Amino acid sequence: MEYFIQQLINGVTLGSIYGLIAIGYTMVYGIIGMINFAHGDIFMISAFIALIGLLVLFGVGITWLPLVLIVVLILSMFLTAAWGWVVERIAYRPLRGSFRLAPLISAIGMSLFLQNFVQIAQGARIKPLPPLVSGGFVLMDSGDFTVNLSYLQIVIVVLTLSLMTGFSLLISKTALGRQQRACEQDRTMAALVGINVDRTISLAFVLGAALASVAGLMFLLYYGVIDFFIGFLAGIKAFTAAVLGGIGSLPGAMLGGLLIGLIETFWSAYFTIEYKDVAAFSILVLVLIFRPTGLLGQPEVEKV
Amino acid sequence: MSVLKSENLPPIIKDSFITGLITLILAIPIVGLPTINATEGLQIEPRWSVVIWMVLAVFLGRLVLNFWWHREQPSSSSTSPLNTPFLQSLQQLLKFIIPIGVLFALILPTMPFASRYVMDVAILVITYIMLGWGLNIVVGLAGLLDLGYVAFYAIGAYSYALLANYFDWSFWICLPLAGVFAAISGILLGFPVLRLRGDYLAIVTLGFGEIIRVILLNWYEFTGGPDGISGIPRPSFFGLEFKRSSEGTFSSFFGLDYSSMHRIIFLYYLILALALLTNFVTLRLRKLPVGRAWEALREDEIACRSLGINPTNTKLTAFAIGATFGGLAGSFFATRQGFISPESFTFIESAVILAIVVLGGMGSQIGVVLASVVLIGGTELFRELEEYRMLAFGALMVGIMVWKPRGLLAHREPTIRIETEGSS
Numbered sequence: 001m002e003y004f005i006q007q008l009i010n011g012v013t014l015g016s017i018y019g020l021i022a023i024g025y026t027m028v029y030g031i032i033g034m035i036n037f038a039h040g041d042i043f044m045i046s047a048f049i050a051l052i053g054l055l056v057l058f059g060v061g062i063t064w065l066p067l068v069l070i071v072v073l074i075l076s077m078f079l080t081a082a083w084g085w086v087v088e089r090i091a092y093r094p095l096r097g098s099f100r101l102a103p104l105i106s107a108i109g110m111s112l113f114l115q116n117f118v119q120i121a122q123g124a125r126i127k128p129l130p131p132l133v134s135g136g137f138v139l140m141d142s143g144d145f146t147v148n149l150s151y152l153q154i155v156i157v158v159l160t161l162s163l164m165t166g167f168s169l170l171i172s173k174t175a176l177g178r179q180q181r182a183c184e185q186d187r188t189m190a191a192l193v194g195i196n197v198d199r200t201i202s203l204a205f206v207l208g209a210a211l212a213s214v215a216g217l218m219f220l221l222y223y224g225v226i227d228f229f230i231g232f233l234a235g236i237k238a239f240t241a242a243v244l245g246g247i248g249s250l251p252g253a254m255l256g257g258l259l260i261g262l263i264e265t266f267w268s269a270y271f272t273i274e275y276k277d278v279a280a281f282s283i284l285v286l287v288l289i290f291r292p293t294g295l296l297g298q299p300e301v302e303k304v
Numbered sequence: 305m306s307v308l309k310s311e312n313l314p315p316i317i318k319d320s321f322i323t324g325l326i327t328l329i330l331a332i333p334i335v336g337l338p339t340i341n342a343t344e345g346l347q348i349e350p351r352w353s354v355v356i357w358m359v360l361a362v363f364l365g366r367l368v369l370n371f372w373w374h375r376e377q378p379s380s381s382s383t384s385p386l387n388t389p390f391l392q393s394l395q396q397l398l399k400f401i402i403p404i405g406v407l408f409a410l411i412l413p414t415m416p417f418a419s420r421y422v423m424d425v426a427i428l429v430i431t432y433i434m435l436g437w438g439l440n441i442v443v444g445l446a447g448l449l450d451l452g453y454v455a456f457y458a459i460g461a462y463s464y465a466l467l468a469n470y471f472d473w474s475f476w477i478c479l480p481l482a483g484v485f486a487a488i489s490g491i492l493l494g495f496p497v498l499r500l501r502g503d504y505l506a507i508v509t510l511g512f513g514e515i516i517r518v519i520l521l522n523w524y525e526f527t528g529g530p531d532g533i534s535g536i537p538r539p540s541f542f543g544l545e546f547k548r549s550s551e552g553t554f555s556s557f558f559g560l561d562y563s564s565m566h567r568i569i570f571l572y573y574l575i576l577a578l579a580l581l582t583n584f585v586t587l588r589l590r591k592l593p594v595g596r597a598w599e600a601l602r603e604d605e606i607a608c609r610s611l612g613i614n615p616t617n618t619k620l621t622a623f624a625i626g627a628t629f630g631g632l633a634g635s636f637f638a639t640r641q642g643f644i645s646p647e648s649f650t651f652i653e654s655a656v657i658l659a660i661v662v663l664g665g666m667g668s669q670i671g672v673v674l675a676s677v678v679l680i681g682g683t684e685l686f687r688e689l690e691e692y693r694m695l696a697f698g699a700l701m702v703g704i705m706v707w708k709p710r711g712l713l714a715h716r717e718p719t720i721r722i723e724t725e726g727s728s
Binding site: 045049051055056083086090094095098101102103106108110112113116120122123125127128130243272275277281284285289 | 329500
C-alpha cells in the first residue's frame with residue numbers, strides 16, 4: 001500500500017511534466033493540424049537554458065534559491081519562447097498550403113538540427129546538476145517502507161496546476177484565447193473577421209514553448225541530469241499524452257499527461273523498467289487504433 | 305542589383321538587423337555559454353567570439369537573401385518559361401545518365417582506383433541507395449510517411465544473424481527468408497495502423513521502430529542485447545567460401561591467388577544486384593494496377609475510395625514490399641559487417657534514409673541515387689566533420705522543404721494521363 005502511494009506521487013509528478021509538454025503539441029495540432037516534431041527538442045533546449053541560467057546565477061554569487069529559481073524560470077520561458085517563434089518562422093510558416101507531409105518532414109529536419117546543434121554547442125556528455133531542492137515530508141512510515149513527498153514534487157505539481165489553470169483561463173476568457181479558438185475552427189473565416197492568423201499561429205508556438213520551458217526546468221531539477229537527447233523520448237511521450245487525451249483538446253492534454261506519467265511509473269514499479277518506453281509506445285498505437293480521437297477529443301470530420 | 309529600388313534599402317537593412325538581433329538572443333545561452341564537464345562539477349566557459357561570428361553570418365546571409373528576393377520580383381514572370389526547356393534537356397540527359405551510371409557501377413571494381421577503401425564506400429552508398437529505393441515505394445509512391453523503416457532493416461539483419469547462428473543456414477536460404485520476415489512484420493504492423501491519417505501513421509511507425517530496437521536491446525537471451533551478435537557467417541559464392549585455404553574455396557576453384565579483395569568485390573556485386581532488383585521491381589510495379597493505385601492514393605485518397613480501390617490493402621502492399629527490400633538490405637548488412645547490435649538501428653538511421661528519399665525528390669529513383677552519393681559518399685569524404693553531418697542533414701531537410709517541397713528531382717508526374725483536347 002505504501003509502495004503504491006509512493007508510486008502514485010511519483011507518477012503524478014512525472015505526469016505533470018508530460019502534461020506541460022503535451023499542451024504545446026495539442027495547441028499546434030489544434031490550430032494548424034501538424035505534429036510539431038521539434039517540440040520535444042524545444043523542451044530539451046529549455047532544459048539547457050535553465051541549466052546555464054542556474055550556473056551563471058550561482059557563478060555571480062546569487063545563491064538564495066527561490067530568487068534563483070524564479071529568475072531562471074522567467075528567463076528560460078522568454079528565451080525558449082523565442083526559440084519556438086524562430087522555429088515556426090523558419091521551418092513551418094513558409095510551408096503553409098504546401099502538401100500534407102511537407103511540414104512534418106520539415107519538423108523532423110528541425111528536430112535533427114536542434115539536437116545536433118545543441119550537441120555541438122554544449123557537448124555530447126550528460127550534464128549532471130547536484131540536487132538543489134532537497135527534503136520533504138514523510139507521509140507514511142510502515143517500518144520497512146516510507147512514503148516521501150519531497151518539496152520539489154510539491155513545487156512541480158502546484159506550479160503545473162496553477163499554470164494549467166491560468167492557461168485555461170487565458171484560452172477561455174481573454175481576447176487572445178478567443179483568437180486562438182477562432183483560428184482553430186476556421187482559419188479563413190478568422191482572417192475575414194480581422195484576426196491576424198499568422199500572428200495567432202506564432203503565438204500558439206510561443207505559448208507552447210513557454211510551457212515546455214517550465215517542464216524543462218522541472219525535469220532538470222527533478223532528474224538532475226540532462227543531455228542533448230532527452231527531447232526525443234520526452235517529446236514522443238508527451239505526444240502520446242496529447243493523443244491519449246484527444247489531440248487538440250487542452251484538458252485532454254493535461255489528463256493524458258497525467259495518465260502517461262502514472263502508467264510509466266507503475267509499469268516501471270510493478271513490471272520491468274527496461275520496457276517502460278515500449279509501454280508508452282504501445283499505448284500510443286492502441287489509442288490510435290481503437291480511439292483515434294482520444295479520451296476527450298472530438299471526432300474529426302473529413303471534408304471534401 | 306540594378307533593379308533594386310533605393311526605397312527598399314532601409315527595410316532590408318532593418319529586417320537583417322532584427323534577424324541578427326534575434327540570433328544574438330538565441331545564441332547567447334546555448335552557444336555563448338557552453339557547459340563544460342569538469343572534475344569539480346559543471347563549469348561555464350564563455351566563448352563570445354563564436355556568437356559574434358554567428359550573428360555576423362546570419363546578418364550578412366539575411367542581407368544577401370533580402371537583396372535576392374527584392375531583385376527577383378520584377379522578373380519573376382519571365383523565369384518560368386525559361387525553366388521548361390532547361391528541364392526538358394535535363395530529362396533527355398537523364399536518359400543517358402542512367403545506362404552510363406549502371407555501366408560505371410558494373411565496371412567499378414576493375415578500375416585502377418578501386419582500392420579497398422573505395423569499394424567499401426561504394427558498398428555503403430549502394431546499400432543506402434537500396435534502402436532509399438525501398439523506402440521510396442512507401443513514401444514516394446504510396447505517400448505514406450514511414451519513420452520506422454529501420455525496423456525492417458533490423459528485422460532483416462537479425463533474421464539472418466539468428467538463423468545462421470542457431471540453425472547454421474546458408475546466406476542464400478536466409479536472404480529470401482529475411483525478406484519474408486520483414487514483409488510479415490510490415491503486414492502485421494500495417495494492418496492495424498494503415499487506417500490512420502498520414503501524420504499519425506508517421507508517429508506510429510516511429511514508435512514501432514523504437515519498440516523493435518528496445519526489444520532487441522533487452523531480450524538478452526535471444527538477441528544478445530547490447531552486445532549484439534558477432535561471428536555472423538560470410539556469404540559464399542555457390543558454396544565456395546572466401547578463405548585462405550587450398551580446398552573448396554573461391555580462389556582455389558578458379559585457380560586464383562587468394563586476395564581479400566575477392567570477397568569485397570563479391571559483396572559489391574551482391575548489393576548492386578539487390579539494389580538493381582529493387583529498382584527493377586519498383587519500375588515494373590509502377591506499371592501494374594497496384595502501382596497506379598499507390599500513386600492515385602498518394603494524390604487523393606477519397607477519390608480513390610470512391611473509385612473502388614481498397615486503400616488499406618493497397619497501402620499494405622506498398623508497406624510490405626518496401627519492408628521486404630529493407631529486410632533484404634538488412635540481411636546484406638549483417639553478412640557484410642559480420643557483427644550487428646541494436647546500435648546500428650536507431651531512429652537516426654531511419655531519418656537518414658528518409659532524408660535521402662526526401663532530398664532526392666519523393667518518387668524519383670534517380671534522385672535517390674544522387675542523394676545517397678552526395679549524402680553518404682560526401683560525408684565519407686569529410687570524415688573529420690562527422691559531428692556536423694546530422695546537423696547538415698537536418699538543415700537540408702528543412703531547406704529543401706521550404707525551397708522545393710517536392711525534392712530536388714521531383715517526380716510527381718502521373719505515370720499515365722488521359723490526353724484531352726486542349727491540354728498539351
